[in-house]
Amino acid sequence: MFDIIPMKGGLGTVEGFYCDGVNCGMREGEQPDLAYIRSATPCDITATFTTNRFQAAPIKHYQRYEKGFQTDFFLINAKNANAMTGERGIRDIDTIFEAIGEKIELTNPVMSSTGVIGYPLPTEKIIDGFEKFDLDARNSARAAEAIMTTDRFPKELAFEVTLEDGSSFHIAGICKGAGMINPAMATMLCFIVTDADIPAAEMDLLLRESVDTSFNTISVDGDTSTNDSVFLLASRESGSYDREAFRTALDMLTHRLAMMILEDGEGANKVVAFEVSGAATKADAIKASKTLSNSLLVKTALFGEDPNWGRIASTIGASGITCDETRLVIRYEDLIVYSSDYPVLDAQREAKAAEIMKRHSYKIRCDIGVGEASHTSYGCDLSYDYVKINADYRT
Numbered sequence: 001m002f003d004i005i006p007m008k009g010g011l012g013t014v015e016g017f018y019c020d021g022v023n024c025g026m027r028e029g030e031q032p033d034l035a036y037i038r039s040a041t042p043c044d045i046t047a048t049f050t051t052n053r054f055q056a057a058p059i060k061h062y063q064r065y066e067k068g069f070q071t072d073f074f075l076i077n078a079k080n081a082n083a084m085t086g087e088r089g090i091r092d093i094d095t096i097f098e099a100i101g102e103k104i105e106l107t108n109p110v111m112s113s114t115g116v117i118g119y120p121l122p123t124e125k126i127i128d129g130f131e132k133f134d135l136d137a138r139n140s141a142r143a144a145e146a147i148m149t150t151d152r153f154p155k156e157l158a159f160e161v162t163l164e165d166g167s168s169f170h171i172a173g174i175c176k177g178a179g180m181i182n183p184a185m186a187t188m189l190c191f192i193v194t195d196a197d198i199p200a201a202e203m204d205l206l207l208r209e210s211v212d213t214s215f216n217t218i219s220v221d222g223d224t225s226t227n228d229s230v231f232l233l234a235s236r237e238s239g240s241y242d243r244e245a246f247r248t249a250l251d252m253l254t255h256r257l258a259m260m261i262l263e264d265g266e267g268a269n270k271v272v273a274f275e276v277s278g279a280a281t282k283a284d285a286i287k288a289s290k291t292l293s294n295s296l297l298v299k300t301a302l303f304g305e306d307p308n309w310g311r312i313a314s315t316i317g318a319s320g321i322t323c324d325e326t327r328l329v330i331r332y333e334d335l336i337v338y339s340s341d342y343p344v345l346d347a348q349r350e351a352k353a354a355e356i357m358k359r360h361s362y363k364i365r366c367d368i369g370v371g372e373a374s375h376t377s378y379g380c381d382l383s384y385d386y387v388k389i390n391a392d393y394r395t
Helices: 057-063 086-100 123-130 140-146 200-212 243-263 282-294 296-304 309-318 347-357 384-391
Strands: 002-006 017-022 034-049 070-077 110-113 155-163 168-176 189-194 229-234 271-279 329-332 335-338 361-367 373-380
Touching: 002 243, 017 140, 034 123, 034 140, 034 189, 034 200, 057 086, 057 110, 070 086, 070 123, 070 189, 070 229, 086 110, 086 123, 110 229, 140 155, 140 168, 155 243, 168 243, 189 243, 200 229, 200 243, 243 271, 243 373, 271 282, 282 296, 282 309, 282 361, 282 373, 296 309, 296 373, 309 329, 309 335, 309 361, 329 347, 335 347
Parallel strands: 070 110, 189 229, 271 361
Antiparallel strands: 002 155, 017 034, 034 070, 034 229, 155 168, 168 189, 271 373, 329 335, 329 361
């Protein structure tokens, strides 16, 4: 038995970690654009990265460390992705850490970046910005704000987990993401820290499993960026750990953060679950569900609150999975909008379906009727604001 209790304070609730966010001049005004996360002692780290073939320089820099390395310092900047910058992008990271290393002792420092692709990092601004940090701060809110790009709100979450023997540990995370979100290591940055005494050998597997059921199930626009990363760092300072309790807390954390990203989808007004059941195989269920969450026609129908089940059926058929229209059943929540027994959406059911689609969140359930496999993906609508935001992203 164990209890999981939400905590205020984000990363600052976790023993052994410090964080802050400052403005180093990449943004106009006072909004922070540079953040750090540091641990009092070197800690284990694991990560999952984008499937984009053009991985950004910070990811390549991370991958140059030996497997199983430890770190005690993380630097994150907004406004500049440091992607498609070649070897210079990696050298710029080394230059930054060499300069910072003259001021504090660093163990295998890691960097992460988000912003516009194709421009060199403003290394001098970042190095000068380091001087503004309070290295003893636990200011998770400022750190979460610093990593935002087109996000409408900062995203942070923390839990305290109490075990049956009375011991406890903490787990917390901050993330950013609103656009270029696709279920292929969704476009985002996420930093998770814990003081659980988790064995290093279990960190990688648990993180990957958790990402697969959270961040890899959401889609805003079907685009996968160059910088997508999820990191898990463990200080072990609590001395407490239980595998099932940790797995549950990690899954709760990643799922809720993923839903925050989806809710913050650029211009999004709706958060919709696409539940596919009765598929011939798990692969088919995943494929159909993700195709629905990515479909522009489906997304625009969500925005227009149009109960046009034909777009749902057409998208399932186009996904290439094994299916049969005589066995397919489509429901909006519990309301059947299509089946072989109800092929025509009468006025009464259409009115009920339209009411469901006015909600901020709801579920579209598709029973393929040919097997036992199921999967749920999550998507949002596509609005006019999405086009406006991305048409002038660099400005």
